[in-house]
Amino acid sequence: MAYNFYAVPPTYDRMVEQLHTLQKRFPFLRLFHIGKSVLGRKIYAVGIGNLRHVNLFAGAFHAQEWLTCSLLIRFLEDLCKSVEESSSKQPMSLHETLLEKGFLIVPMVNPDGVEIALRGPESAGRYADFVACLQEKSTQSWQANARGIDLNHNFDAGFAQCKEAERQAGITEPSPRQYGGERPHSEPETRALVQLCIGFDVRVAFAFHSQGEEIFYEYGxxxxxxxxxxxxxxxxxxxxxxxxxxxxxxHGGFKDWFIDRLGRPAFTFEIGKGINPLPVEQLTKIYQQLHGTLSIASLL
Ligand SMILES: [Zn+2]
Structure with missing residues (x-):
């Protein structure tokens, strides 16, 4: 029986299945992967429109923030439906806009982390014992990748300051959250996103986190x-x-790196309000509130 992807948490397998379903239904979508996680899971990207001029949406950097993945795929599906309905004969149709501008979505930057958040340390393959051990030592819920590196502290932007802040917070080794690793871009998930941005010459980037109903836009x-x-x-x-x-x-965040390295606009959206993980029941409300904003952001 078919189920509603948006009514349940997006495990990695469900996400992959949903992306393939959308690609089959909307053949103009381009589905590919930009690298692999520590545990070898493919990090998927979806492209739509003119991929020589793209904005980027990326979600689920943090394990407990998997609702951002559901949000981005929901937006993608609605956009595809709009493209189907939009007639290319109308001036300024969505179809024509996409001939000029396109955009990319990476719905789950941290698939290993999301699996750990949803299914526990057993999902972490050869890192299962390591993850279980780190979880036992901490009261914090898991946000990192399978090696205990917080991907949003692993980007090459003020890395030394990032490490200093971690030290002051007593975080000096792999941890469920907020440990940025020994060197910037040490993690395959980080490198995959960096290479995507450079390879596609991304114009504007949006990183999706939860929660707080906030928008961040500055880095130095x-x-x-x-x-x-x-x-x-x-x-x-x-x-x-x-x-x-x-x-x-x-420091060390994706939007920080994007602004610092490329000198182009990047933003962090903290979606929804509550305690992470935000329950999947909040998706509809968050989506309704953000739908127009995402439409503007995707084709800026
Ligand atoms: Zn986050």
Missing amino acids: ENTPPVSYHIASLLSAYSGYRLVHQEGLAS
Whole structure:
């Protein structure tokens, strides 16, 4: 019996199945993988429209934040339906827009982490004992990849400051969350996203986390002036709060690296409100609130 993908948590297998189902139904989608996780799971990307001019949406960097994966795939499915319905004869149709601009979605940057969050350490293959051991030592829920590296601390942006902040917080080794690894881009999941951004010359990047109903848009002096204007627009449209980060409040994150290295706009969305993992029942409400904002963001 068919089930509703959006009514249940997105395990890795369900996500893969859903992406293949969408690709079959909407042949204009391009489904490919950009690398593999520590445990060899493919990290999937989906492209739509002109892939020589793309924005990027990426979700599920953090294990407990798997609802971001459901949100991005839900958006993708609705966008595909709109493309089908949109007539290319209409001026400014979605179809025509996508001939000029496209976008990429990486719904699950951290598949091993999501599996650990949803199915426990046993899902972590050769790292099962290691993960179980780290979990026993900590009261924190799992956010990292299978090696206990927090991917959103592993990007090459202020890495030294990132490590210093970790040390001050007493985090000096692999951990369920907030340990950034020994060196930037040490993790295959991080490298896969970096190579995707460079390979596709991504124009604008959006990272999806949960929770807080907030939008982050700054990282130091390379933040393009237009970032504030885009973020203000998206904030007004979504009702999410715009967060100013005085100086350099965070380091090692994907959006930090994107801004610092490429000098282009990147944003972090903290979706929903509550305690992670946000229950799957919240998806509809979050999606309804963000749908228009995602449409604008995808084709900026
Ligand atoms: Zn997060």
